Every structure is written in C-alpha cells, then in structure tokens.
Amino acid sequence: xxxxxxxxxAVIGTGGIAGAHASALAALPDRVELAAVADIDAARxxxxxxxxxxxxxxxxxESLFAAEALDLVHICTPPRSHTPLAVAxxxxxxxxxxxxxxxxxxxxxxxxxxxxAETGVPVMTVFQHRFxxxxxxxxxxxxxGKLGRPLTATCETLWYRDDDYFAVPWRGRWENEGxxxxxxxxxxxxxxxxxxxxxxxxxxxxxxxxxxxTDTEDVSMAVVRxxxxxxxxxxxxxxxxRETSRLRFDFEHAxxxxxxxxxxxxxxxxxxxxxGHEHLADLWPEPGPDRASGHPLQIEAVLEAIAAGEEPAVxxxxxxxxxxxxxxxxxxxxxxxxxxxxxxxxxxxxARSMDGGAVPWNPIKEQLA
Ligand SMILES: NC(=O)c1ccc[n+]([C@@H]2O[C@H](COP(=O)([O-])OP(=O)(O)OC[C@H]3O[C@@H](n4cnc5c(N)ncnc54)[C@H](O)[C@@H]3O)[C@@H](O)[C@H]2O)c1
Numbered sequence: 001x002x003x004x005x006x007x008x009x010a011v012i013g014t015g016g017i018a019g020a021h022a023s024a025l026a027a028l029p030d031r032v033e034l035a036a037v038a039d040i041d042a043a044r045x046x047x048x049x050x051x052x053x054x055x056x057x058x059x060x061x062e063s064l065f066a067a068e069a070l071d072l073v074h075i076c077t078p079p080r081s082h083t084p085l086a087v088a089x090x091x092x093x094x095x096x097x098x099x100x101x102x103x104x105x106x107x108x109x110x111x112x113x114x115x116x117a118e119t120g121v122p123v124m125t126v127f128q129h130r131f132x133x134x135x136x137x138x139x140x141x142x143x144x145g146k147l148g149r150p151l152t153a154t155c156e157t158l159w160y161r162d163d164d165y166f167a168v169p170w171r172g173r174w175e176n177e178g179x180x181x182x183x184x185x186x187x188x189x190x191x192x193x194x195x196x197x198x199x200x201x202x203x204x205x206x207x208x209x210x211x212x213x214t215d216t217e218d219v220s221m222a223v224v225r226x227x228x229x230x231x232x233x234x235x236x237x238x239x240x241x242r243e244t245s246r247l248r249f250d251f252e253h254a255x256x257x258x259x260x261x262x263x264x265x266x267x268x269x270x271x272x273x274x275x276g277h278e279h280l281a282d283l284w285p286e287p288g289p290d291r292a293s294g295h296p297l298q299i300e301a302v303l304e305a306i307a308a309g310e311e312p313a314v315x316x317x318x319x320x321x322x323x324x325x326x327x328x329x330x331x332x333x334x335x336x337x338x339x340x341x342x343x344x345x346x347x348x349x350x351a352r353s354m355d356g357g358a359v360p361w362n363p364i365k366e367q368l369a
Contacts, residue, residue, distance in 0.1 A: 004307040008070050010036040012061050012085055013077030014048035017099055021074045022052045024299040031303050032072075038064040061085055065092035071306060075099060078170040079178050083108040090121040095312070097124045097302055100187055102319045104178040106327050106344060106351040109320045116316055124302055124312050125319040127191040131301060132293030134269045135192060137286060138249070138256055142196050146283065148252025153232035155193040155247050157186035158240035163213055172214030179354040180216030182207070182326050186236025189245055191314075191322045193234065196249065199227045200325060202340045207333035209361050211239045216355075222329045234329070253277040256284070266290040327354060334358040 009025055009032050011018050018037075025034045036056025039045035049057045058064040064073075065088060075085045075098040083103045089096035090112075102125040103109045112123055129135060141147050159181065170176035177184055194200065205222035212218040222234040248257040255272040258264050271284035291297055298313075305312035328339040331350040335358065350356035 004031065006030065007032045007072060007303060007306060008035040008068070009033070009072040009074065010038065010056070010064055010068060010070050011048075011054075011074045011076055012038045012064065013075065013081075013099075014039040014041075014045050015076065018048065018074070018076040020295040021076055021097075021299065022048070022054075024296040026052060027296060028300065028303065031307070035070070036064055036068045061088055065089070065094065070094045072097060072302070078176060079104055079183075080170065080176045083112060086112055086123045087115050090115045090119045090123065093119070093121055095122045095124070095306060097126060097299070097312075099126050100191075101125075101178055101183050101323060101326070102316070103323065104175075105353050106320070106324060107346075109316065109323055110346075113316050113320070122311055123316055125314045125316075125322075126295065126298060127188065127195075127314045127319070127322070128295050128298045129188050129192045129264070129293040130195050130314065131291075131297035132264055133288065133291035134258065134264065134266050134285065135196070135293065137284070139196055141283060142249075142251070147254045147256070147280065150197055150226070150228060150230040150249055150251050152250045153193060153197060153230060153248060154235075155186075155189050155232060156235045157181060157189045157245050158235065158237050159185050159243045159245075160241050161185075161212070161238040166212055166214055172212065172216050174215055174353060174355040174359075177216065179326060179330065180207075180209075180212075180214060180218050180220070181236040181238045182217065182220045182329050183354060185238060186220070186234065187322065187326060189247060190234050190236075190325060193232060193247060194322055194325060195318070197226045197228065197230050197232070199321070200341055201225045201227050202338055203325065203328040203332050204338040205329040205332040207330065215359070215362060217333075220329055220333060222332070224325075254280050260293075263292055263294045265292045327351065330354045331356055334360065 038058040042059040073089050073094050073096050082098050086096045166172040202225045203222050207217040207220040219237045224232050246259045253274045257270045260268045266285050273280040302312040327350050332339045344350050
C-alpha cells in the first residue's frame with residue numbers, strides 16, 4: 001500500500017496539451033490531487049476545471065502561487081512564457097514540470113539554472129519518449145556494452161503541419177516558439193537519441209524555410225558526431241505528408257529501431273542481431289509490462305521522485321544538453337560552419353536566441369554579432 005501523502009498539483013495553461021497532463025494526474029488519485037488551474041483565458045480555465053473537477057481556478061500564475069500550497073506545477077503554456085513561469089514557480093518553492101522546449105534559448109536555460117542553484121527547487125522538462133519501457137531497456141543495454149559500441153544512428157521526425165496550424169499567433173515565430181521543427185517537433189526524437197548515445201561532440205547542419213508561412217525553418221538536417229565516436233543524422237520536418245518518427249541505432253552487434261508517430265509501444269521496436277550474435281535476440285524484448293511512451297509514465301516518475309525527495313527527470317542539466325544541440329543546429333546552418341559542443345558561449349548571439357540574428361530568409365533582422 002502507498003503510504004506517501006497525496007501531493008497537490010496545479011496546471012498553468014489549459015490549452016491543447018494540458019489535457020494529457022490532467023488525464024495522467026487523474027489516473028493516480030492515491031498519489032496526487034489536481035488542485036488548481038490557471039490560464040490567462042479565464043473562460044478556458046473554467047471550462048477545463050469543470051471537465052476535470054478541479055476546485056481552484058485562477059486567471060494568472062501569480063494568484064495561483066499566492067493562494068495555493070502546491071507540491072508540483074505543470075507549465076503547459078506556449079514556449080515564450082516557460083522561463084518566467086518556471087522562475088516564478090521556483091521563487092514560490094514549487095517544483096515545475098515544464099513542457100518542451102524548456103526555454104527559448106541557452107541564455108534562458110542558464111537563468112533557470114541560476115535560480116535553481118539559489119532556491120534548490122527543481123525544474124523538469126517533458127521529454128516523454130525517454131520513459132517508455134523499450135527506451136529504458138535500450139539505454140541500459142547501450143550503457144552495459146552488451147551490444148558493442150554504437151557506430152551509426154538515424155533520427156527522423158517527418159511530420160506534416162498545414163498553414164492553418166501556423167495561423168495560431170505564437171506558432172512559427174522565433175520570439176514565441178524559439179524555432180521551427182528543430183525546437184518544437186524533432187526535439188522529442190533527438191532528445192531520445194541523445195539520452196541513449198550520450199554527449200555529442202560536433203554538429204554540421206542545414207536549415208530551410210521551404211513551404212510554410214513561418215519566420216522559423218520548416219526543415220532542418222544535421223549530421224552529428226558523439227563523444228563515443230558514433231555518427232548520426234537528424235532530420236526535422238513539418239512538410240512531410242506521410243508522417244513518421246523514426247530512430248535507428250547500429251551497434252557493433254545489433255541494430256535497434258523504432259518507428260512510431262507521437263508515442264511508441266514495444267511492438268513499434270525491432271531488434272536485429274548481427275551475424276554471429278544471434279544469442280542477443282534473447283535480450284529483446286524482456287518479459288514485463290509494455291509501457292508505452294507518453295505523458296503518464298513521465299508524470300508518474302516525477303511524482304515518485306518528489307514523494308521520495310529525489311531529483312526528478314528530466315533535469316535542467318540534461319535538458320540544456322538537448323537545447324544546446326538545437327542551438328548548434330541553427331548556428332551551424334546559419335553560419336555555414338560545424339559547431340562543437342561548448343562553442344556557443346555566453347556572449348554568442350546563438351546563446352541569446354536560436355535565430356542568432358542570422359536567418360538568411362529574414363533580412364530585416366540585424367546581425368547581433
Ligand atoms: N510533449 C508533447 O508531446 C507536446 C505536444 C503538444 C504541445 N506541447 C507543448 O506544450 C506547450 C503548450 O502547447 P499547446 O499546444 O497546449 O498550446 P495552446 O495554445 O493550445 O495552449 C496554451 C494555453 O496557455 C495559456 N497561456 C498562455 N500564456 C499564459 C500565461 N502566461 N499564464 C497562464 N496561461 C497562459 C493560453 O491562454 C492557452 O490556453 C508548448 O510548449 C508546446 O510545445 C508538447
């Protein structure tokens with residue numbers, strides 16, 4: 001029997017993705033109560049509160065933090081508001097689970113890290129695909145060395161978003177969303193890639209605005225080398241009519257692949273041992289529950305860590321590594337040079353914004369450098 005006290009959670013931003021958070025919380029009534037919501041659109045907040053039977057309703061985050069004693073806040077607003085809201089949560093002493101992308105820039109990530117160091121209050125990022133049972137197993141196998149060294153990988157987010165999708169005012173704008181499919185869509189897949197292959201060394205990339213009425217790119221492509229020597233390609237697109245999300249890892253002794261769209265089960269993975277290594281097929285899959293990737297597993301893991309007084313995943317440090325990969329993709333694409341990990345320092349325009357003031361199809365912007 002679970003003897004931990006029932007935690008009190010709140011959701012800020014009651015639009016599209018908030019329902020996934022509220023449903024995941026509602027499925028764990030012995031661990032958590034969704035006590036309150038806040039949205040600057042009061043009617044939307046009220047409707048959401050009625051749908052999920054939530055007692056506290058606020059029309060801004062400030063009143064929410066002033067009135068409620070909370071153990072966790074879910075930040076489900078557009079990207080531009082993530083950093084100020086996460087800072088407000090830390091100052092109020094409330095751990096925050098922030099939707100991706102955590103922040104608009106590396107400078108904002110560093111601001112979050114500084115407030116975290118001062119307050120000791122954690123901020124986590126939603127990267128739900130790290131948490132499916134197959135990804136957890138693959139991370140373990142990769143770390144154990146049983147599959148040999150990782151040699152090559154491919155990571156493709158080939159999605160389709162039409163012009164209507166970009167009619168929502170915050171979408172497709174550097175200042176609101178931080179970037180196009182690199183920051184908003186493919187980030188899910190390359191975060192999973194990075195979580196399995198570890199630190200990256202060097203990125204060379206191209207980005208283009210090929211078909212959508214956006215300020216941001218609608219396609220980017222990167223080649224990357226990892227510290228362990230593995231080489232990978234990463235494609236992020238929102239102009240691909242047959243949508244798919246695909247990752248493939250070629251280790252010395254086996255290929256491991258997944259193809260899904262917005263979440264995978266065990267059935268979406270394929271394991272192929274190399275000739276002479278057929279015995280490795282016993283490792284995949286393992287007996288046990290088929291835990292699909294999605295918000296429920298990450299939210300459950302976050303609640304467990306908070307109840308146990310541990311640091312929940314995905315930490316600011318890990319999320320920064322993923323955001324630095326996005327920044328390096330943009331910096332390489334717009335400067336036409338390879339970018340190494342750590343190259344984008346504090347004073348670099350690409351640390352201040354993902355466009356770096358250097359978007360070739362946006363000549364109005366001045367070079368910041
Ligand atoms: N993890 C995933 O799979 C996934 C999927 C979709 C979206 N997202 C992310 O979730 C976030 C929200 O996306 P969405 O599609 O739900 O957006 P949305 O526009 O549907 O909803 C956002 C809500 O936030 C409210 N809001 C905006 N600023 C606010 C503020 N300062 N305080 C309180 N409320 C505020 C808006 O009124 C709106 O109701 C984005 O960061 C997006 O990238 C993640």
